[in-house]
Amino acid sequence: MHTARGSSGVPDRRRAVRFPIAIPVELDVGGGVTRDVSLSGVFFETEQWFAPGESIRLTLVLERASPGDTIRVQCEGTVVRVVDSDTKTDVAVQITSHAFAQ
Template sequence: MKGTYRIEPREQITLPLQLIGGGNGVTRDISACGLYFETDSELQVGSLIDFEIELDTPGGPMKFKAQGEIVRIEPLGGRTGAGVKLLASRLVPVE
């Protein structure tokens, strides 16, 4: 269904994203319940991914660790855009 209604506002933010198990990407936007990122990795709609995003905070560097489900894939001329629904996430200090 095109043009689905989003409850959570999306923030346009570009951050490096590390896929657990190999690969990386860059976020385009993030909301409380999902995000969109671009990657060179092969992804499939319906698959689960684990990833980390490193954040600089006033208290020092933190890692946003999360698991999500790929809900949308867009070919971007050699790269892939992926919409992810967050299933679980936590913020931990960088060791």
């Protein structure tokens, strides 16, 4: 378990290190962009609304070295946190399964 100290001085008990990176996210309806990812989860911004505890399917679209060539990672998980604002919704998802897609 990763137990670094967060900016508030409180121990951070996340299971995996998070990496700040912007990756396009495709949803069943609409899309978004990640703020950070880890081995066990993803935190992304979207205009769609989700409820904590809701099951979710999403696809991360990773760019390869060749422009326009992508790798798609299809993920399933559970929404664990939602933060709404006037313009967007931040969604934290615990990933339960993933697979590479063509």
